[in-house]
Amino acid sequence: MVEPMNAPSLLLVLHDVAPQTWADYRPFVEAVDALGNVPMTWLVVPDFHKHNDLQAHPDFRHMLTERLELGDELALHGYFHCDDGPMASNPREWFMRRIYTHEGEFYGLSPEAALARLRAGIDLFQRYNWSLHGFVAPAWLMSEGTRQALRQLPLSYTSDPQHLYRLPEFTAVDAPGLVWSARSAWRRGLSKLVCDQREQRWRQAPVIRLGLHPVDMRHEFSRTYWLQTLKRLLADGRVPMTKANWLALQKQHVERAA
Secondary structure, eight states: OBOOOSSOEEEEEEEEESHHHHHHHHHHHHHHHTTSOOOOEEEEOTBGGGSOBGGGOHHHHHHHHHHHHHTOEEEEOOSSSSOOSOOOSSHHHHIIIIIIOSOOTTSSOOHHHHHHHHHHHHHHHHHTTOOOOBBOOGGGOOOHHHHHHHTTSSOOEEEETTEEEETTTTEEEEOOEEEOOOSSHHHHHHHHHHHHHHHHHTTTOSEEEEEEOHHHHTSHHHHHHHHHHHHHHHHTTOEEEOHHHHHHHHHHHHHHHO
16 A cells, blocks of 8 residues: 555545536536635546437537646546446346446446447547546446456556555555435435544545535535535645646655655
8 A cells, every 4th residue: 555645635526527417517616616726636428328429519528628728637437437238147246237336337347348448438538638647437346357458558547435546556545535325315414424424534634535426416415515525624724636636746755755
């Protein structure tokens, strides 16, 4: 495990970014922009649920280009963000792919299938001159085949809920994250309790990630939580950064200490 850098930081991450979800995020992004210089990492889905092909949405692409120019980061977040593979072959796989989530696009992919989708995503970023450092699998679920594919590509990191991983070695870096399940009122209430406890536990953590989803933005309770949590962590002195920039500074810290 790599020792993280000392400066307390904050990583604001928007999941499932697509033309379909931009209406959910837009008011929140405007509220964040009003706070000042708070860079964000946008997890972009090239063709969300197979009917949000970025090629058909030039205005949305232009907005993403502008966010890069403002200092934000765009990361690749699957390709379709839906699990379109063959039916599960055992109870555990069926549970993970049909009960836990229908979004685990990279959970069951072979090395060849994962490599094809990853390369298609990289090609899309290159087509629009978007710099690309990271890949995050939908629902953070990756097959061994996906891990093998990532080792072959010029990407610098991937992640799970509590770590960032440097590629191609998959070197783990602690990066605890707050995330909600906001689909129902009881889930939102439980999510707040859990995240409040975790935030207190991680008060001294070198970095905290805020992992937002479009459904969080559709409910005033969860949307307010995220904005107030962001403000509180900024007031506590945490420095907002993109994931790629934080990893780059952390690497410099480790190299200086060596």
